[in-house]
Amino acid sequence: MTANANSVSTILFSFLIASALLCASSSLDAREIYRYKDASGVSVINDRLPPEVAALGYEVLSDTGVLLRVVPPKKTPEQLEALDAQESEAERAQRQAEQQRKADELLLIRYSxxxxxxxxxxxxxxxxxxxxxxxxxxxxxxxxxxxxxxxxxxxxxxxxxxxxxxxxxxxxxxxxxxxxxxxxxxxxxxxxxxxxxxxxxxxxxxxxxxxxxxxxxxxxxxx
Missing domain, CATH: 1.10.287 (Helix Hairpins)
Known part of the structure; x- marks a missing residue:
């Protein structure tokens, strides 16, 4: 009976090892593919991402076609400058609103x-x-x-x-x-x-x- 138990344990252990190796193999085989538009505006799906299109934005798909993430286009210096200007304008407006609030408080304190x-x-x-x-x-x-x-x-x-x-x-x-x-x-x-x-x-x-x-x-x- 002890020999049978050892045999069952050996078989179970071998099965677990095989399952782990199979999962690892599947994980290694899983690849990411890329979907982007070429110079003509045509959508392209490829397992390699050309450097010249990386800055234009692309999508990352699983090997089964499931969308994993979207990488937006890289902002140009002009866009970054415009974004900074918008943030500065928002900060200026917020600062002016706070100054007006304090001035209103003083006005109401000073006069009835x-x-x-x-x-x-x-x-x-x-x-x-x-x-x-x-x-x-x-x-x-x-x-x-x-x-x-x-x-x-x-x-x-x-x-x-x-x-x-x-x-x-x-x-x-x-x-x-x-x-x-x-x-x-x-x-x-x-x-x-x-x-x-x-x-x-x-x-x-x-x-x-x-x-x-x-x-x-x-x-x-x-x-």
Whole structure:
């Protein structure tokens, strides 16, 4: 009985070895084949992939014709550049949206109504107007002083006398101060315009946000 058992074991072991070898042989025999289009656009199935068509994209099939995977065409430098540009544009749009969200939060924290924005605008403009009026007053005084210097200089020249260096330098310095004050006044006037536009933008944005809130409330409220 022991001999029979050993014989059965030997046969079973031999069968397992043969099965394993058969599977290994089948695995080795399994091949991948390629389907691609040639220069004429005709589909070709081959067990070899020509290097010149590899970059154009192809399909990998099993030896039984089952589609295993698809290899897309290699992107050209122009396509890669366009893809990078699209990603950069998406990142830029996302960054701008985040900046706008933060600006909206600050706007709603700073003001509780459009009247608050208008009041803040009036305070800012009033301060700028005060500074501009001071510059205008100084300009009038310097213009009058320059006129006096020039009248004195003209009288001296009519007498045939030469102007002293101190008077000449005083006139030159006064003209330089007038020019500087005129530039400063121009800056203040531009600042008034910029501040007015900035506050108007805040008013428009605040109104837009309030309209969105009202719309969401109307959509969420039961009819």
């Amino acid at each position: 109504s459009i009247d608050d924005i208008k009041a803040a605008r009036e305070r800012s403009l009033q301060a700028l107007q005060i500074r501009a009026n001071i510059l205008r007053s100084n300009l009038r005084s310097m213009a009058q002083q320059l006129g006096n210097y020039q009248a004195e200089a003209a009288a001296i020249e009519r007498l045939g006398q030469a102007l002293d260096q101190e008077r000449i330098e005083a006139i030159q310095n006064l003209r330089a101060r007038i020019e500087t004050s005129q530039l400063a006044l121009s800056d203040r006037e531009q600042e008034v315009e910029d501040v007015t536009q900035a506050y108007q933008a805040d008013i428009d944005r605040f109104q837009h946000l309030m309209d969105q809130v009202l719309m969401r409330r109307s959509l969420s409220s039961p009819q």
